[in-house]
Amino acid sequence: MAPEMIVVERHGAVGLIRLNRPKALNALCDAMMAELAEALRDFDRDPEVGAVVLTGSERAFAAGADIREMQDRRFPDTALADFIAPWEAVLTVRKPVIAAVAGFALGGGCELAMMCDTIVAAETAKFGQPEINLGIIPGAGGSQRLARAVGKAVAMDMILTGRNMDAAEALRAGLVSRVVPAERLLEEALAMGAKIAELSPAAVAMAKAAVNAAFETTLREGVRLERTMFLSLFGTAGQREGMAAFVEKRPARFPDA
Ligand code: HXC
Numbered sequence: 001m002a003p004e005m006i007v008v009e010r011h012g013a014v015g016l017i018r019l020n021r022p023k024a025l026n027a028l029c030d031a032m033m034a035e036l037a038e039a040l041r042d043f044d045r046d047p048e049v050g051a052v053v054l055t056g057s058e059r060a061f062a063a064g065a066d067i068r069e070m071q072d073r074r075f076p077d078t079a080l081a082d083f084i085a086p087w088e089a090v091l092t093v094r095k096p097v098i099a100a101v102a103g104f105a106l107g108g109g110c111e112l113a114m115m116c117d118t119i120v121a122a123e124t125a126k127f128g129q130p131e132i133n134l135g136i137i138p139g140a141g142g143s144q145r146l147a148r149a150v151g152k153a154v155a156m157d158m159i160l161t162g163r164n165m166d167a168a169e170a171l172r173a174g175l176v177s178r179v180v181p182a183e184r185l186l187e188e189a190l191a192m193g194a195k196i197a198e199l200s201p202a203a204v205a206m207a208k209a210a211v212n213a214a215f216e217t218t219l220r221e222g223v224r225l226e227r228t229m230f231l232s233l234f235g236t237a238g239q240r241e242g243m244a245a246f247v248e249k250r251p252a253r254f255p256d257a
Contacts, residue, residue: 022060027062044093047256051098051197061103061105061109105128106164119175120192127170132162198254
């Protein structure tokens with residue numbers, strides 16, 4: 001069935017997913033998250049796609065989980081049917097996923113962006129974890145990923161007061177990798193995706209896994225994992241082509257696997 005709450009496009013070797021509930025500022029409801037999970041899985045399986053860009057609208061990447069849908073939820077039903085579990089589809093994608101954020105990325109919207117591998121922000125972007133104003137706390141990893149991204153003091157400030165951070169502060173704090181004018185946001189994110197999609201898929205997948213390991217394991221374990229992956233890349237066609245191209249002073253043409 002065609003998705004109704006997201007728009008899925010291909011731009012060359014880059015998959016693009018737009019969250020598309022503009023009237024509700026892309027509030028993340030169950031149906032939208034199920035569609036997003038399926039689109040991500042499809043792109044992950046497609047050998048012609050090398051990277052994925054996830055974006056929203058000009059006004060909002062996403063203003064959070066859908067408060068109307070959550071309003072009548074009660075414990076223990078929330079625990080028995082964990083409605084956040086499908087969100088984690090983003091974390092299972094082996095290809096790089098770039099969040100392109102304009103406008104509000106609040107609550108679950110900020111958490112969804114942080115589940116991606118990197119965030120490119122428009123100058124209009126506003127990040128925040130305002131759940132405290134609703135009598136709840138972040139529930140899709142926000143307390144953990146924001147603290148790792150910007151440090152304890154800033155994460156506490158944002159999560160305890162619910163205040164937003166603008167794009168300039170997000171760049172200074174290390175939450176986003178680049179800030180660009182709003183009209184260039186998609187172009188910049190797609191160009192980043194296209195650059196990645198030209199490279200050796202095995203090296204890209206391992207680079208992503210290695211950096212992500214830095215947030216999930218000890219330094220010693222992470223370095224061990226990196227070493228194993230580094231050494232195994234010497235068994236790939238990508239390594240042969242990359243190094244041959246350098247020595248022969250020509251551009252590399254990486255194989256698909
Ligand atoms: C449902 C939402 C929504 C949300 C906005 N809308 N955010 N609906 N859930 N999270 C709807 C509004 O109800 C309104 O619908 C329409 O979008 C436009 O929003 P306005 O408030 O009229 O716009 P504006 O005055 O510009 O204010 C923008 C805003 C505000 C500052 C982003 O909408 C806001 O504070 N939204 C809630 C942000 C939030 O608390 N997010 C965290 C949610 S909890 P109508 O029909 O009235 O036009 C969360 C937990 C995640 O995310 C945990 C993991 C699952």
